[in-house]
Amino acid sequence: xxxxxxxxxxxxxxxxxxxxxxxxxxxxxxxxxxxxxxxxxxxxxxxxxxxxxxxxxxxxxxxxxxxxxxxxxxxxxxxxxxxxxxxxxxxxxxxxxxxxxxxxxxxxxxxxxxxxxxxxxxxxxxxxxxxxxxxxxxxxxxxxxxxxxxxxxxxxxxxxxxxxxxxxxxxxxxxxxxxxxxxxxxxxxxxxxxxxxxxxxxxxxxxxxxxxxxxxxxxxxxxxxxxxxxxxxxxxxxxxxxxxxxxxxxxxxxxxxxxxxxxxxxxxxxxxxxxxxxxxxxxxxxxxxxxxxxxxxxxxxxxxxxxxxxxxxxxxx
Numbered sequence: 001x002x003x004x005x006x007x008x009x010x011x012x013x014x015x016x017x018x019x020x021x022x023x024x025x026x027x028x029x030x031x032x033x034x035x036x037x038x039x040x041x042x043x044x045x046x047x048x049x050x051x052x053x054x055x056x057x058x059x060x061x062x063x064x065x066x067x068x069x070x071x072x073x074x075x076x077x078x079x080x081x082x083x084x085x086x087x088x089x090x091x092x093x094x095x096x097x098x099x100x101x102x103x104x105x106x107x108x109x110x111x112x113x114x115x116x117x118x119x120x121x122x123x124x125x126x127x128x129x130x131x132x133x134x135x136x137x138x139x140x141x142x143x144x145x146x147x148x149x150x151x152x153x154x155x156x157x158x159x160x161x162x163x164x165x166x167x168x169x170x171x172x173x174x175x176x177x178x179x180x181x182x183x184x185x186x187x188x189x190x191x192x193x194x195x196x197x198x199x200x201x202x203x204x205x206x207x208x209x210x211x212x213x214x215x216x217x218x219x220x221x222x223x224x225x226x227x228x229x230x231x232x233x234x235x236x237x238x239x240x241x242x243x244x245x246x247x248x249x250x251x252x253x254x255x256x257x258x259x260x261x262x263x264x265x266x267x268x269x270x271x272x273x274x275x276x277x278x279x280x281x282x283x284x285x286x287x288x289x290x291x292x293x294x295x296x297x298x299x300x301x302x303x304x305x306x307x308x309x310x311x312x313x314x315x316x317x
């Protein structure tokens with residue numbers, strides 16, 4: 001549902017590469033876009049999102065629409081009996097996330113937020129090192145995700161349709177905290193900088209605490225020097241993941257383990273996390289295990305809302 005570049009570049013090829021899926025149709029509000037995409041991927045072109053939902057041969061929807069359009073079209077998709085995989089951020093705020101999750105639960109449908117980086121094998125390597133005690137007790141987690149300026153016509157600069165760094169770049173760092181470190185982390189302080197001309201938040205940061213002596217620090221932005229990493233600092237060492245969120249399918253990420261007087265570099269095998277995400281979506285539908293992704297949607301949206309709320313006293317223009 002929608003002809004975004006991430007769909008064309010990565011997600012539709014991933015759907016086509018997983019034999020459990022059959023790509024049936026691509027919908028756009030534009031006839032030209034729908035036909036162009038459908039021609040590339042050998043499926044039906046549908047004009048109008050409503051017409052896609054009317055099809056009886058569609059079981060699931062992949063939705064790369066801007067966040068500001070998600071509530072309307074996720075709700076309509078769930079009411080039409082379709083499972084939904086939606087791009088991040090899945091919800092503009094916590095309350096709408098809760099309403100969508102409840103609707104999905106009532107209809108026994110999967111609602112999954114597409115943070116595909118979680119399905120890259122490099123993170124399992126990190127989990128193994130932590131379990132083996134390579135860095136001792138974990139004390140601090142840091143995550144950074146930011147990218148250089150884009151064309152100002154990009155929807156990410158339009159807060160009215162769900163743009164802004166908080167619902168884009170920050171989402172990756174927040175998901176990394178919960179994915180790597182767990183769900184106990186609560187936002188204690190945050191700040192956001194709003195561009196005075198664009199009226200959109202374009203960078204910021206937050207401090208989170210798990211109530212057990214472990215802290216998490218995140219930084220994010222859209223008009224920045226590029227950063228895409230996280231580090232886990234322990235009592236005996238530190239793990240750094242160099243390309244944590246956006247490694248291409250043919251890219252070999254670097255993981256660095258540092259201890260006193262030691263440095264070890266591990267080159268990971270390339271992995272297609274887009275395919276991993278599509279496989280997880282299928283697994284969740286088939287297994288009937290809906291609650292994990294409901295939980296992830298809710299805690300993710302709650303944390304982002306807390307960053308927004310706590311930044312109100314520290315918002316810069």
